[in-house]
Amino acid sequence: MPFDGFTVHHIVEELKQNLLQSRIQKIHQPEKDELVFVFSANRKKQSVLFSASHNHPRIHFTEEQRKNPSTAPVFCMLLRKKLTNGLVTDIRQIGFDRIIEFDILSKDELFEKTKMKLIVEIMGRHSNIILVENEIITDSIKRINTFLSSYREVLPGKPYKLPPIDKNDLSSLSSDQMREIISSQPEKSVANSIFSSFQGFSKGMGQEVCMRCNIPDAAKIKDLTDRDFQCIHQEFHTLIQPKEKGGYLFYKKDDSFPVDFAPCLLTIYKDYHSEEKETLSQAIEQFYKNKDAGRSFQEMASALKQSIHTRLERDYNKLNNLREDLDKSQKALSFKEYGDLLLANLYSLDENSSEAQVHDFYNDRPITIPLDPTKSPSDNAKEYYEKYNKAKRAQSHIQEQLKRTKEEIYYFESVLDSIEKTDEIENLEEIKEELIKNDYLKKHRGSKKKQKKTAESKPIQLSTSSGFLLRVGKNN
Known part of the structure; x- marks a missing residue:
């Protein structure tokens, strides 16, 4: 609220x-x-x-x-x-x-x-x-000049003026006066009319008053009876009565974060779990503390997921490129066969020829081998052997890169899964530290003060009824 x-x-x-x-x-x-x-x-x-x-x-x-x-x-x-x-x-x-x-x-x-x-x-x-x-x-705490507000300046030395107030104070009005004000909007819904006509009403409290008076959500001002007008006025004064105890928090079923707070029990949250606090301040502080924690959690989770998705996209592209390079290197392994066939047929090859037609004894078929006419057949064979050795070395390097890239993709996917499953900001902090430690995230360039050492993550220890000790840990 x-x-x-x-x-x-x-x-x-x-x-x-x-x-x-x-x-x-x-x-x-x-x-x-x-x-x-x-x-x-x-x-x-x-x-x-x-x-x-x-x-x-x-x-x-x-x-x-x-x-x-x-x-x-x-x-x-x-x-x-x-x-x-x-x-x-x-x-x-x-x-x-x-x-x-x-x-x-x-x-x-x-x-x-x-x-x-x-x-x-x-x-x-x-x-x-x-x-x-x-x-x-x-x-x-905030200075407001004429560029920010044409109605009033909030600057040292200026007279203080109240903000513009275009609503009525229901606490000082009788039931008849209230009725006269909202009756000028016969086609408007009751909750919206209360919200737009009177000071201090949020839309939620407008709905609360209507629900307490059994006024349907779709009801319009023109549909109200005398009893309805009297009830609205009466319930307003009931809601502002002094209270001995302070405030309430409202939770959805099985949810650990409150969805709202209020100084009293609200009918609009009759299907929600409520928690009573000793003071209204305690309810407000817990609500905003959880809300800030939830927002911080979502912001950190979103930032981590975005960084990991960027890394994954690069790795997926790298994986595709490596597979293409591997295919090329495997095709290049046929250069050894070219060299062998040229050396086996040197006696029958012409100098300065651009191709050699020989019998491929590996596959038992005729084959045409491209040649560099500026080089001798033996030099062409030597060049094919060099290409073969280069492709062989490249293939070994590509296979190593493929292995590392696949492992990195698996790691990032497991980290994403951990982020999706956690609901504690401490776990996100651990994941962030791990990514920084492995050079996947840059360390924040902030204060040069000595960083507080992160506590070592330890497994949860549980004992069974038979006396066995269980340690429950987590990793990526």
């Missing part, structure tokens, strides 16, 4: 329960569009991830340790200067949209109290994290 208004609503409640009156102890920027704040209250430290990633923008508590750059980026240094030891006085959602504001009471260089706002806008590729003082932008 996208990080919609419902998720923001519940994550804000979770943040408020834990962070109000806490102080900002540390600020890190592990990625160009991600921040990690460490808050401290009552001797308890809690880390919060702020992400303006265009793929997975989000905000939640985090327990994952992220690697920070040796030199902090400029925006991170500014935040440290302005917000370190600042007191969180309020956290709120703007309307029912995906915008969160943190009110922070801090001190300036003269130790005067100053009120700052840290604004998190979770809006896909337009996501941003903005520091504001007295409604003036101090800076942001």
